[in-house]
Amino acid sequence: MKVWRGLTLALIACLVLGVAAAQDPTTMRITWWGSQDRHDRTIEVISLFEAANPGLSVEYEFSSWGDYWTRVNTQAAGGQMACIMQHDYRYLGEWQSRGLLLPLDEFVASGVIDTSNIAPSQLAGGELGGQLYGINLGSNSQAFMVDLDLLAQAGLELPANDWTWADFEEMALAIHDRLGVWAIGATLPDEALWKSLYLGLGGWGSNVEGTALGYDDDQPLIDYFNMIMRLQDAGAIPNQQEATEMADLGPEQAPIVTQRAVMDYRWSNQVVAVWSAAGEDRNFALLPLPRVDGGAWADYMKPSLFLSNPSQCDQPELAAQFIDFFVNDLEANDVLFAERGVPVTTAVVDHLRPNLERAQAVMFDFLNLAAADASPVPPADPPGWGDVLNNVYDPLFADRVLYRQITPEQGVVILREEANDILSANE
Numbered sequence: 310m311k312v313w314r315g316l317t318l319a320l321i322a323c324l325v326l327g328v329a330a331a332q333d334p335t336t337m338r339i340t341w342w343g344s345q346d347r348h349d350r351t352i353e354v355i356s357l358f359e360a361a362n363p364g365l366s367v368e369y370e371f372s373s374w375g376d377y378w379t380r381v382n383t384q385a386a387g388g389q390m391a392c393i394m395q396h397d398y399r400y401l402g403e404w405q406s407r408g409l410l411l412p413l414d415e416f417v418a419s420g421v422i423d424t425s426n427i428a429p430s431q432l433a434g435g436e437l438g439g440q441l442y443g444i445n446l447g448s449n450s451q452a453f454m455v456d457l458d459l460l461a462q463a464g465l466e467l468p469a470n471d472w473t474w475a476d477f478e479e480m481a482l483a484i485h486d487r488l489g490v491w492a493i494g495a496t497l498p499d500e501a502l503w504k505s506l507y508l509g510l511g512g513w514g515s516n517v518e519g520t521a522l523g524y525d526d527d528q529p530l531i532d533y534f535n536m537i538m539r540l541q542d543a544g545a546i547p548n549q550q551e552a553t554e555m556a557d558l559g560p561e562q563a564p565i566v567t568q569r570a571v572m573d574y575r576w577s578n579q580v581v582a583v584w585s586a587a588g589e590d591r592n593f594a595l596l597p598l599p600r601v602d603g604g605a606w607a608d609y610m611k612p613s614l615f616l617s618n619p620s621q622c623d624q625p626e627l628a629a630q631f632i633d634f635f636v637n638d639l640e641a642n643d644v645l646f647a648e649r650g651v652p653v654t655t656a657v658v659d660h661l662r663p664n665l666e667r668a669q670a671v672m673f674d675f676l677n678l679a680a681a682d683a684s685p686v687p688p689a690d691p692p693g694w695g696d697v698l699n700n701v702y703d704p705l706f707a708d709r710v711l712y713r714q715i716t717p718e719q720g721v722v723i724l725r726e727e728a729n730d731i732l733s734a735n736e
Contacts (some may be wrong), residue, residue: 337624339631340370341395342377344560344582350648354641358634367631375557378695385409385621392622393631396443396615398434402519402689404617405437411618412440416629423637431653434612434686443615444632447578447650450608450679451505452595453493454573454580456565463487463571470597470678477599478536484571485545492545494564495552496574497537498707500698502598506533508684509604519691519735522728527721529601534710534717541711549711561586565593577672577679578613578650584668593668595675597682609684610676613650651676693731701727 341351348371355367370391372380378400384390385407396404404410416422422444424432435443455467463484468476481492496502504514512524540546547555547564555564560579564570566587575583577595584593598607616632618625634641642657647669652658665673706724709715715723 335364335624335627336366336368337393337627337631338368338370338391339393340377340381340391342372342374343395344579344586346560346582346585347371347648350645353644354635357638357641357644358631361634362630365627373557373559385619388621390619390621392619392624392628394617394619396617398612398614399690400695401435401443401615401617402437403692403695405442406692409620410442411620411622411625412442413444413618413629413632414441416626416633417441421626421629422633426637426654426656428653428655431612434689435615435617437689443612443617444636445612445615445653446636447613447647447652448676448680449576449578449611449613449650450676450683451501451598451611452575452577452580452608452675452679453598454565454575454583455594455596456568456571457592457594459488459490459568459571460484467594468596470682472596472599473602474533474536474599475602478540481540481545481572482543485543488571490568491547491564491570492540493572493574494570495547495555497540497546498534498552498711499574500702502574503530503533503702504687505598505607505609506530506601508609508687509598509600509607511605513687515688515691515694515732517688519688519693519732521732522725527725530721530724531717534707534720537711538713538717549708552711576611576613576650577675578648580672580675581646581648581668584671589667593671595671597679606679606682606684608679608682609686610680611686647672691732691735693734696731697728701731 339355341347351371352369355369359365359367381390381394390409413422417424431445431448432441434445435441457467460467464487465480465483468480484490484492506529507513507524510524510529514523515521516523537546541548560566560582563573563583563586565573566583573583580595584591600607616635618628618632622628637654637657639657639660642652642661647661651673652661661669662673701724705727706720710717710720
């Protein structure tokens with residue numbers, strides 16, 4: 310009897326300890342960049358996930374785009390990365406090549422991440438070397454956002470979808486002459502516009518092998534920067550000093566929001582945040598990028614961004630569960646509401662469509678338009694591309710040209726020599 314009593318007490322003790330252990334809090338970290346609107350939505354979804362997983366505490370870190378990559382690279386060097394990170398198509402290949410990301414294939418195969426409602430083409434952007442390193446959070450494309458009311462005040466009509474950079478320059482000068490405001494903010498030197506300039510001509514920033522620049526003719530880039538400088542000299546866009554002062558402004562302070570500009574260059578997934586900051590009563594339209602005379606569409610359907618699982622994570626399956634929740638859960642997506650782009654899960658798209666607000670409806674319609682004519686998705690940026698951007702394109706080319714230290718003709722020589730030297734390491 311005493312033996313059985315002892316066993317019973319031991320069993321009860323084990324059960325109590327087991328319950329206590331099950332109730333011990335588990336902590337997992339997630340990090341992302343974005344606007345305040347994105348922060349608020351993401352934090353609310355984190356709360357929903359915690360409620361569905363008692364005992365779990367999700368710690369989160371967020372920042373602006375510029376600060377984000379400095380911080381996560383520092384964390385990676387110190388072995389202190391979050392378990393889930395928001396990732397970008399621009400850097401996915403580089404991070405994978407450094408061994409900083411875990412493939413997600415085993416979690417897809419086991420059903421932890423459900424991809425049954427996601428088209429293979431929507432997953433392809435996150436695949437490298439036949440393995441999946443990021444789950445696409447939405448389809449995305451570049452766009453020019455236009456304030457229709459200010460455009461009407463200038464006596465101008467919305468251009469056709471096949472407009473050119475020459476059309477853009479003519480309209481920009483007319484806007485400034487008639488309204489005294491900028492035509493667009495300080496976004497024209499953006500490296501994505503450099504790459505898309507050549508995409509419309511059959512090229513890209515880098516070649517397929519990632520060993521050199523992806524075009525041979527520098528003249529379109531020379532012409533493009535000469536146009537930027539003409540518009541700066543005319544006061545139709547911010548000069549370089551004003552552009553530097555505006556570099557860290559969030560969507561809430563964007564010139565199109567404060568009506569200091571009629572247009573804005575954005576990725577389509579940013580439209581919701583910008584429209585939200587401007588106010589629901591504002592009237593905006595989206596246009597595809599202007600194209601080079603004789604060129605094709607410069608837009609392409611890009612994965613807006615990814616959720617990835619860093620290799621330093623000690624809870625990869627729990628991280629995969631969160632990714633699945635973020636992508637597939639209908640209640641979570643009621644909160645997210647396509648802020649990161651048009652969702653890739655068909656069940657989520659069907660669920661959201663009847664309740665779209667104006668900004669979402671415009672974005673969904675624009676993506677449908679872009680999908681019909683967009684150029685093929687180019688390859689992910691190769692290892693070393695971040696070095697090209699941070700140490701060559703911006704400081705040695707764009708900044709020096711726009712501060713009038715060198716001519717565009719001199720700048721493209723430096724850009725080609727330095728970029729090719731960096732990318733040749735991939736041979």
